[in-house]
Amino acid sequence: MKLRDAREAAGYTQESLVYKINESMSCTLRNYQNIEYGVGIPSVTLALLICGILNIDAKDVDEWKLKAKN
Numbered sequence: 001m002k003l004r005d006a007r008e009a010a011g012y013t014q015e016s017l018v019y020k021i022n023e024s025m026s027c028t029l030r031n032y033q034n035i036e037y038g039v040g041i042p043s044v045t046l047a048l049l050i051c052g053i054l055n056i057d058a059k060d061v062d063e064w065k066l067k068a069k070n
Contacts, residue, residue, distance in 0.1 A: 001060050003036045003050075010054045020053055021046070038063040 007017055014032060021027045027046060034040035035050075041064065042050065051058045058064065 001056065001062060003061055003063050006054045006056045006061070007036070012054070017050075017053065021049060024049055036063070 007014070012020070014036065015029060018027055018029050018032045021032070025046065031040065035042045035046075047058055047061075047064065051061070
């Protein structure tokens with residue numbers, strides 16, 4: 001599952017999710033966008049927090065899966 005799809009299914013915009021994340025730890029909108037676009041990888045703590053908020057399993061997030069080398 002795409003992180004964006006999970007976020008939208010949970011009813012969050014990027015901004016509102018970042019606001020929710022910031023209740024527990026620091027995360028900028030740009031940092032979250034990099035994570036959602038697959039440019040950056042979150043810390044374990046941040047990944048678990050995002051999954052907890054969105055009620056998803058971290059193993060199911062496509063952006064965090066290892067890419068096979070050709």
